[in-house]
Amino acid sequence: MIANVIVDVPAKQTNRTxxxxxxxxxxxxxxxxxxxxxxxxxxxxxxxxVSMSERADVAASKLKPIAxxxxxxxxxxxxxxxxxRWMSRTYLCHEITALQAMIPGALKAKYERYVTLGGAxxxxxxxxxxxxxxxxxxxxxxxxxxxKEHVPLEQLLERFAGDGALIQSMIKSGELLxxxxxxxxxxxxxxxxxxxxxxxxxxxxxxxxxxAGAKRQKEVLEHLIRNPAPVRLTELALELNVGAGTxxxxxxxxxxxxxxxEVFRDPYAGREFKRTQPLPFTEEQAAVFEPIQAALTAVRxxxxxxxxxxxxxxxxxxxxxxxxxxxxxxxxxxxxxEISLTPQMVERFKGRFGSEVAVLHSRLSNGExxxxxxxxxxxxxxxxxxxxxxxxxxxxxxxxxIIDEEHETSYKQEDSPKYHARExxxxxxxxxxxxxxxxxxTPSLESYYRASERDDRSGAAGRQAGPGGSPFAGVNAxxxxxxxxxxxxxxxxxxxxxQGRPLPPVxxxxxxxxxxxxxxxxxxxxxxxxxxxxxxxxxxxVLFLNRRGYSTFVMCRECGHTLGCPHCDIxxxxxxxxxxxxxxYCGYAEPQARxxxxxxxxxxxxxxxxxxxxxxxxxxxFPGIRVIRMDVDTTTEKGSHEKLLTMxxxxxxxxxxxxxxxxxxxxxxxxxxxxxxxxxxxLNLPDFRAGERxxxxxxxVAGRAGRHELPGEVFVQTYTPExxxxxxxxxxDYEAFLEEELRMRExxxxxxxxxxxxxxxxHEQIPMLVRTAESLVGHIKELLLRExxxxxxxxxxxxxxxxxxxxxxxxxxxxxxxYRGDSQLPSLIAKAAEAFDDVCRQHNVQIGIDVDxxxxx
DNA sequence: AGCACGCCGACT
DNA sequence: GTCGGCGTGCTC
Numbered sequence: 093m094i095a096n097v098i099v100d101v102p103a104k105q106t107n108r109t110x111x112x113x114x115x116x117x118x119x120x121x122x123x124x125x126x127x128x129x130x131x132x133x134x135x136x137x138x139x140x141x142v143s144m145s146e147r148a149d150v151a152a153s154k155l156k157p158i159a160x161x162x163x164x165x166x167x168x169x170x171x172x173x174x175x176x177r178w179m180s181r182t183y184l185c186h187e188i189t190a191l192q193a194m195i196p197g198a199l200k201a202k203y204e205r206y207v208t209l210g211g212a213x214x215x216x217x218x219x220x221x222x223x224x225x226x227x228x229x230x231x232x233x234x235x236x237x238x239x240k241e242h243v244p245l246e247q248l249l250e251r252f253a254g255d256g257a258l259i260q261s262m263i264k265s266g267e268l269l270x271x272x273x274x275x276x277x278x279x280x281x282x283x284x285x286x287x288x289x290x291x292x293x294x295x296x297x298x299x300x301x302x303x304a305g306a307k308r309q310k311e312v313l314e315h316l317i318r319n320p321a322p323v324r325l326t327e328l329a330l331e332l333n334v335g336a337g338t339x340x341x342x343x344x345x346x347x348x349x350x351x352x353x354e355v356f357r358d359p360y361a362g363r364e365f366k367r368t369q370p371l372p373f374t375e376e377q378a379a380v381f382e383p384i385q386a387a388l389t390a391v392r393x394x395x396x397x398x399x400x401x402x403x404x405x406x407x408x409x410x411x412x413x414x415x416x417x418x419x420x421x422x423x424x425x426x427x428x429x430e431i432s433l434t435p436q437m438v439e440r441f442k443g444r445f446g447s448e449v450a451v452l453h454s455r456l457s458n459g460e461x462x463x464x465x466x467x468x469x470x471x472x473x474x475x476x477x478x479x480x481x482x483x484x485x486x487x488x489x490x491x492x493x494i495i496d497e498e499h500e501t502s503y504k505q506e507d508s509p510k511y512h513a514r515e516x517x518x519x520x521x522x523x524x525x526x527x528x529x530x531x532x533x534t535p536s537l538e539s540y541y542r543a544s545e546r547d548d549r550s551g552a553a554g555r556q557a558g559p560g561g562s563p564f565a566g567v568n569a570x571x572x573x574x575x576x577x578x579x580x581x582x583x584x585x586x587x588x589x590x591q592g593r594p595l596p597p598v599x600x601x602x603x604x605x606x607x608x609x610x611x612x613x614x615x616x617x618x619x620x621x622x623x624x625x626x627x628x629x630x631x632x633x634v635l636f637l638n639r640r641g642y643s644t645f646v647m648c649r650e651c652g653h654t655l656g657c658p659h660c661d662i663x664x665x666x667x668x669x670x671x672x673x674x675x676x677y678c679g680y681a682e683p684q685a686r687x688x689x690x691x692x693x694x695x696x697x698x699x700x701x702x703x704x705x706x707x708x709x710x711x712x713x714f715p716g717i718r719v720i721r722m723d724v725d726t727t728t729e730k731g732s733h734e735k736l737l738t739m740x741x742x743x744x745x746x747x748x749x750x751x752x753x754x755x756x757x758x759x760x761x762x763x764x765x766x767x768x769x770x771x772x773x774x775l776n777l778p779d780f781r782a783g784e785r786x787x788x789x790x791x792x793v794a795g796r797a798g799r800h801e802l803p804g805e806v807f808v809q810t811y812t813p814e815x816x817x818x819x820x821x822x823x824x825d826y827e828a829f830l831e832e833e834l835r836m837r838e839x840x841x842x843x844x845x846x847x848x849x850x851x852x853x854x855h856e857q858i859p860m861l862v863r864t865a866e867s868l869v870g871h872i873k874e875l876l877l878r879e880x881x882x883x884x885x886x887x888x889x890x891x892x893x894x895x896x897x898x899x900x901x902x903x904x905x906x907x908x909x910x911y912r913g914d915s916q917l918p919s920l921i922a923k924a925a926e927a928f929d930d931v932c933r934q935h936n937v938q939i940g941i942d943v944d945x946x947x948x949x
Numbered sequence: 950a951g952c953a954c955g956c957c958g959a960c961t
Numbered sequence: 962g963t964c965g966g967c968g969t970g971c972t973c
Contacts, residue, residue: 094973099972099973101951102950105970105971105972106950106971106972109973110972110973112973113973131972132951132972133951133972134951134952135972137950137972148973150973151973156973933968934968
C-alpha cells in the first residue's frame with residue numbers, strides 16, 4: 093500500500109499528491125485524514141493522507157517512507173478530505189490550504205531545526221582543528237553546542253553570525269548533527285490527578301504505618317478514605333490546605349496513584365446553565381417546523397430558507413429541529429455570525445442541550461478552541477455552535493446544519509481559502525443527506541432567488557445525495573452535474589412577531605432639508621427631540637453608526653489637500669488613540685501633523701463622523717447623558733463586549749452607541765428608540781451589494797426597538813430618502829426591496845443572474861502592467877469566445893484600473909468576468925492564467941484570481 | 950515554500 | 962583563480 097499525501101507547501105508546483113511507503117508499524121492506524129510527517133526533498137514536512145493506492149505512479153526507487161504519524165486518531169474524516177478537494181477546485185486555492193482551514197490552529201505544524209554534536213566525527217575534527225591552528229570558530233561552535241546539548245539552528249546562526257558556511261560544512265562533515273522535528277503548536281492540557289486505590293480501606297493500614305510526625309499526610313489519607321474518587325492534585329491540595337509535595341510523598345510510597353491525565357480547558361467552567369424545555373410553538377412556528385421535521389425523518393437532504401421577521405421566534409424552531417436530529421442519533425452544526433455569538437446565545441443552546449454542546453468562536457484561546465474541537469472529534473458532543481469555521485466540525489453523521497442570519501457577510505472568509513460557509517454547508521449536507529436551515533429576516537438575494545425559483549420549477553423535491561451507495565463514494569461522482577443544475581431551496585415564512593408585537597414605525601429624516609434649515613449638527617431635530625423625550629421618560633436609546641463612517645480622512649480646509657498614503661492610492665485614516673494617521677492597506681503610519689504639509693495652514697481637520705465624535709456631541713447636547721460606546725476600540729479586551737451589554741441592560745446608561753455590533757440580536761426591554769445616524773454610508777460604497785447591505789442593516793437595526801411591552805420607534809437619517817433600499821426598509825417590505833434589487837441586478841449582469849470572477853494584475857510600473865493585463869485579458873476573451881460560441885453566457889470586462897489603483901507601491905489593474913451556467917469556468921480561467929506564469933515570474937507581475945464565493949448556485 | 954544546483958561579476 | 966550573487970527546477 094502507498095499513501096497519497098498532500099504536503100504542507102502551498103505552491104502551485106506542489107499542489108498535488110506525493111506518494112509514500114507506509115511502514116509496517118503504521119499499517120493499523122494510518123487512515124485517510126491522518127496527519128503525517130514526511131521527508132520532502134532535504135527536509136521533513138507535515139502533510140495529510142488523502143487517499144491510499146496499491147501502486148505508486150512513480151518508480152519505486154523514488155519512494156520514501158512516511159516518517160511519523162502525528163495523531164492517534166486522524167484529525168480529518170474522509171468526507172472532509174473530499175470536501176477540501178472540492179474547495180480547492182471551487183475557490184481556486186491550494187488543497188493544503190483548504191485542509192489546514194479545517195483543523196484548529198493548535199494542530200498547525202511548527203517546524204523546529206536544531207543541531208547536536210555529531211558522534212565520532214567531532215574528536216577527529218577537533219584534533220584537526222588544533223593541528224591546523226585554524227583561525228575559524230570551529231572549536232568555539234563545537235564547544236557552544238556541547239555546552240547546550242542541543243541548540244536551535246536559528247540561535248546558532250545568530251550567535252555565530254557570518255559563520256553560516258562553516259556551520260553548514262560542519263553539518264556536512266558530520267561534526268554537527270542536524271535534527272528536524274514537527275511539533276504541534278499546542279497539545280492537550282494535562283493535569284496531575286490523584287487516584288486512590290480501588291479499595292480505599294487498604295489506606296487505613298497505611299495510616300498506621302505513617303510516622304507520628306506526618307500529620308499532613310495522615311489528613312490526606314483520611315480524606316481519601318472518605319472520598320475515594322479520583323481528584324485533581326491541585327484541588328485536593330487546596331481543599332486540605334496542604335502542599336502538593338505532601339500528596340506526592342504518598343504517591344512515592346506507592347499507596348496512591350498520581351498520573352498525568354488529559355483534561356479539557358472549559359471556557360464555560362463553573363457556569364451553571366439553567367435547563368430549558370421546548371416552548372409551545374405558535375401556529376407559524378409549527379407550520380415551518382413540519383417540513384424540516386419531515387426532511388429529517390426521511391434522512392433526505394433539503395435546503396430550507398426560513399424567512400422570519402425579527403422577533404418571530406426562529407431560534408425556538410432551530411432548537412426543536414436539533415432535538416429531533418439528536419433523537420435520530422445524528423449530529424448538528426449551528427452557525428452564527430461571530431458578532432452575535434454572545435453568551436446569551438450560547439446559553440440558549442447549552443440550556444437546552446447541556447454538555448452535548450461545544451462552542452467554537454474566535455474569542456477562545458488557542459487551547460480552549462483546540463479542546464472544544466477535540467470534544468467533537470472524540471464524539472463527546474453532538475451539537476456545535478460556532479462562527480464560520482465551525483462548519484468544518486469533524487462530525488461523521490451530520491443530520492442538520494443551521495445557518496442563522498444567513499445573509500451575513502461574515503460567512504465569507506476574506507483570505508485563502510476564500511470560501512462561503514453557506515456553500516460549504518450545503519456541500520457537506522449533500523454528502524450526509526442532511527437538512528440545511530438558512531434563517532434570516534433579510535435573506536441574501538442569492539438565497540431568496542433560489543427559494544422563489546422553486547415555484548417555476550414544478551416543485552422539484554430537494555437534491556438527493558450522489559448516486560447510490562455511500563454518500564462519500566467517489567470524489568467526482570455526479571458532482572459537476574449537481575452544481576450546474578442545483579435544486580431550489582424550500583421557502584418557509586414567518587411574518588408575525590411572537591406575541592403579535594408590531595414592527596416599529598420607521599421615520600425617514602431628510603438631512604438635506606435639515607441642512608437647508610440651518611441645522612449643521614449630526615443630529616436632526618426629530619431625532620434630537622426623540623432622544624430628549626426618552627431621557628425624560630427614563631427609557632433607553634440605541635444609536636447606530638456604520639463602521640465605515642469611522643474611517644475619517646484628514647483634509648486641509650485651506651487648500652483642500654488630503655493626506656494620502658505614499659505607497660497606496662488611498663487616503664490615510666486618523667487614529668485618535670495613537671495620534672497617528674495610518675494606511676489600512678499597507679500599514680504605513682505617521683504622526684498626525686499639526687499643519688498642512690502642502691500649504692502649512694493650521695486648518696487641517698478630520699472629516700467623516702466616527703462613534704467617538706458622536707459620543708462627544710451627545711455629551712454637549714444632553715449634559716449628564718450616560719453613553720456606552722461599543723466599537724472595535726472599546727471591545728478588544730476579552731469579555732468587554734459582554735460587560736458593556738450587561739451595563740446597558742442594568743440601566744447604567746441611557747444610550748448604547750455603536751457600530752454593526754449593536755445591530756445584531758440584542759434584546760433590551762426598555763429600548764424604545766433606535767436612531768441611525770447616517771443610513772447612506774454603505775449605500776455609497778462602490779459595491780453592487782451596497783443596496784442589499786443597506787436594506788439588511790436598516791432592517792436589523794430597526795428590529796432592536798420595541799421588542800417588549802413598550803412600543804418602539806425608529807429614526808433613520810439620510811441624504812437619499814428616496815432610495816429604494818431605504819424606502820422599502822422603512823416600510824419593512826422585503827418583497828418590494830427584492831423586486832427592485834433583482835431588477836437592478838439583472839440589468840447590471842450581477843448575481844444572482846451572473847457569477848463573478850475578479851482577476852487582479854499588479855506591477856511596479858504601469859507600462860509593463862498594461863501590456864501584461866491586455867495580453868492576459870485578450871487571451872481569456874479568445875478562450876471564452878471558443879467556449880461559449882459568442883453567446884451572452886460570459887462577459888469579460890476590462891482590463892481597467894482597480895478601485896484602489898496602487899497598493900504597496902504596486903499599480904493594479906483588474907478584469908471582471910461575468911458568466912452563468914458553466915461552473916467549471918474558474919478552473920478554466922486559472923489554466924488560462926497559468927500560460928502567463930513564466931512572463932510573470934520574469935517580470936515580477938502578480939496575477940490574482942478571486943471567485944466571488946457568494947455566488948455559487 | 951525551501952533548498953540545491955549552476956552559471957557570471959568583485960575580491961584574495 | 963575563488964567566493965558568492967540569485968535565476969531555475971525539484972521535492973514521492
